[in-house]
Amino acid sequence: MVDAAQTLGNSAFERMKAMILDGTLEPGTLLREKKFADRLGVSRTPVREAIGQLISQGLATRSEGGAPVVSSVSLSDIMEILHARSLLECETAKKAATSGKTMEELLSLRAQIVEFLEGERPDSRAHSAVDSHLHLEIARLAGSKLLIALIEGLKVKTSMFDQGYIPDRFEPGCHEHLTLIDAIVAGSPDAAAAAMKEHLLNVRKAIISHIHHPF
Numbered sequence: 265m266v267d268a269a270q271t272l273g274n275s276a277f278e279r280m281k282a283m284i285l286d287g288t289l290e291p292g293t294l295l296r297e298k299k300f301a302d303r304l305g306v307s308r309t310p311v312r313e314a315i316g317q318l319i320s321q322g323l324a325t326r327s328e329g330g331a332p333v334v335s336s337v338s339l340s341d342i343m344e345i346l347h348a349r350s351l352l353e354c355e356t357a358k359k360a361a362t363s364g365k366t367m368e369e370l371l372s373l374r375a376q377i378v379e380f381l382e383g384e385r386p387d388s389r390a391h392s393a394v395d396s397h398l399h400l401e402i403a404r405l406a407g408s409k410l411l412i413a414l415i416e417g418l419k420v421k422t423s424m425f426d427q428g429y430i431p432d433r434f435e436p437g438c439h440e441h442l443t444l445i446d447a448i449v450a451g452s453p454d455a456a457a458a459a460m461k462e463h464l465l466n467v468r469k470a471i472i473s474h475i476h477h478p479f
Contacts, residue, residue: 272306273313279304280314284323284334285423286389291336295324322421337425342471345425349418350464352411353399357456359406361448370405373398374445377438391434392423398441402448402460425471433470440466 280300283289295315297308304311315332318324325335337345376394380386386394399419403412440463447455 272310273317276300276304276306276310276314277317280311280318281321281323282389284318285392285420289334291334291424293334294327295332295334321417323424335424337421339471342422342425343468345418345421346464346468346471349415349422350461352415352418353402353464354457354460356403356406356408356411356415357444357448357460358453359408360402361451361453361456363405363407365405365407367405367449369401370398370445370449373401374442374449377441377445381435381438385434395437395441396423398445402444405448422467433467436466437463 280289280295289295295318297311297315300311300314301308315324319326319332323335324332327333373394377398380391380394396416396419400412400416403415440459444456444459444463447459
């Protein structure tokens with residue numbers, strides 16, 4: 265049975281995490297327990313637990329004075345993160361393509377991406393959720409819990425940088441994801457690895473381009 269306090273702590277964590285990832289809480293924002301307890305409608309204890317989780321995931325850090333603040337991700341950080349993701353996720357895509365597991369969830373995600381392209385454009389949160397789900401599903405198909413944990417952590421840090429830095433990659437990213445899914449479903453490990461590498465390389469190029477040409 266899940267403890268009620270633990271449930272409140274997890275809920276507070278997810279809500280604060282979402283605010284960091286969508287840019288509501290900018291890097292350097294001071295995370296005061298009382299302020300967020302009032303904002304979330306909970307006591308200070310769940311907020312304290314949530315802040316601890318945010319720090320453990322690298323979404324928040326302690327300032328020199330010891331106060332918790334929202335973390336920032338530098339350009340050099342994101343370049344290292346994307347390099348690490350490329351090494352991990354290209355191999356993961358290869359393994360997923362030869363896993364022999366059912367691709368039902370992957371095909372469901374494909375249908376959602378097609379719907380995004382053909383229908384009304386989703387909000388950033390819905391699109392981000394599908395994007396994260398896809399990368400983690402590929403890791404799940406590869407059969408490694410460690411890979412899932414590593415990729416999830418790196419993906420979160422990429423999302424932190426995304427706010428206000430990466431230009432609109434909605435349509436290109438969707439098409440890259442479709443190419444990646446199709447290669448995995450077809451059981452083509454080399455094509456899957458190549459599609460993943462191209463996708464992450466394009467993210468990297470977009471970041472660098474925007475840094476040099478912000479407007």
